[in-house]
Structure formats: C-alpha cells, structure tokens
Amino acid sequence: MDSVEFRYRPRFGLVLTVVVAVLCVVGLVLTLTTDGFNTALRTLPWLLLISGAAWAVFWRPEVKVDDGGVRLVNVLRTVDLPWPSIVRVDTKWALALVTRYGKFTAWAAPTSSRVSGREISTRDLDAMPESTFEAGKSIRPGDSPHAPSGAVAMVIRRHWEALQRAGYLDQPQLEFARPPVRWHLRTFAVGGALVLWGLLAAVFG
Known part of the structure; x- marks a missing residue:
C-alpha cells in the first residue's frame, strides 16, 4: 500500500x-x-x-494527511487524529472527521458556497472513493473536488479505504484515551x- x-x-x-x-x-x-x-x-x-x-x-490553519493520521491545525489548537480513530468523513458545512474521540472540524477546508451538485461531472464521480456516496449514490455539494472540503475529503477517504481493504483497521486500537491536542x-x-x-x-x- x-x-x-x-x-x-x-x-x-x-x-x-x-x-x-x-x-x-x-x-x-x-x-x-x-x-x-x-x-x-x-x-x-x-x-x-x-x-x-x-x-x-x-x-x-491547514490539514495535513500522512501515514500516521490526519492533523487539523485550526485557529486555537492543533488536533492529531490517528487512522484507527476515524469513523466517518463529513462535508456538510466544512470538512469534519467523526472519530471515536468525537467530531472535529477543519477550519482550513470549508464547503464552498459557490459549488453546487450540478458542477460535479461524471469524471468527478468516477474518481470519488466509495465512502463518499450516501444512500442512492447521492453526494453533498461539499463532497465536490472543486470545494476545499471535498478535495481534502477525497485524499482522506482514499487512504482510509486503502487501510480498511488491507485489514489494518479490522481491530482498531487507540493509543490514547483522548486525541493529542496542542493549544496555540x-x-x-x-x-x-x-x-x-x-x-x-x-x-x-
């Protein structure tokens, strides 16, 4: 992988x-x-x-994705979220990671108000990870790769799904009781x- x-x-x-x-x-x-x-x-x-x-x-503010997990650098604090903690990736209002620790939003990746579902092409849909789609193969405008939230979510979902297919997340174990947080x-x-x-x-x- x-x-x-x-x-x-x-x-x-x-x-x-x-x-x-x-x-x-x-x-x-x-x-x-x-x-x-x-x-x-x-x-x-x-x-x-x-x-x-x-x-x-x-x-x-920024979002950093690497082999260890996802780092959210927000205005007041930085949060490190390891891959085993991630349960779902949401893009309703901004990129948000639903984890076993709770829900954490990325200040750097909002959902653009200029992007609508009509702007998502068939090529865009074909490139999206499976976990992007909701019931009925529908997606939110925030999942569009043309929106900051969607572009970052696509990277996170692809690696997250790859880890799942490889079996690394079959029995997720969390190293910390709470996610590492560094206040600014x-x-x-x-x-x-x-x-x-x-x-x-x-x-x-």
Missing part, C-alpha cells in the same frame, strides 16, 4: 492575510503623517493585533500582550 503525504492550506487565506497586513501598514503610515508619532504609537498594537488575527484565522499558547500570549500594550498606550500615551 502506498504511503500518503498531503498538506492543504487555502490560497485565498494567504491573499487575505497579505491584504489585511498591507492595509494595516497603510493605516499606520497615514496616522503617522497626519496625527503624529504619539498617535501612531497608540495605534500600532491594535494594527499588529488585526494583522496577527488575520494570519491566525486565514493563513495558519503563543497565539494567546501574543494577542494578550498586544491588547495590554494597546490599553496601556491609550491610558498613558
């Missing part, structure tokens, strides 16, 4: 992050030239906070520090 190595991060997230950062720089320059250094200094932490929030929300403490710390800086600058600036 072939190994898998896949990483998804939406391109529009990078574009939005860059646009927000550029607007913040422009705002800082305009404030500096029109209102002076002190006002710009009081504005700086809030602009940095906005830029950082854009990075955390739009660019940092640095994001919390930097955000809190910027808020504190902004409040202090407003009071004593």
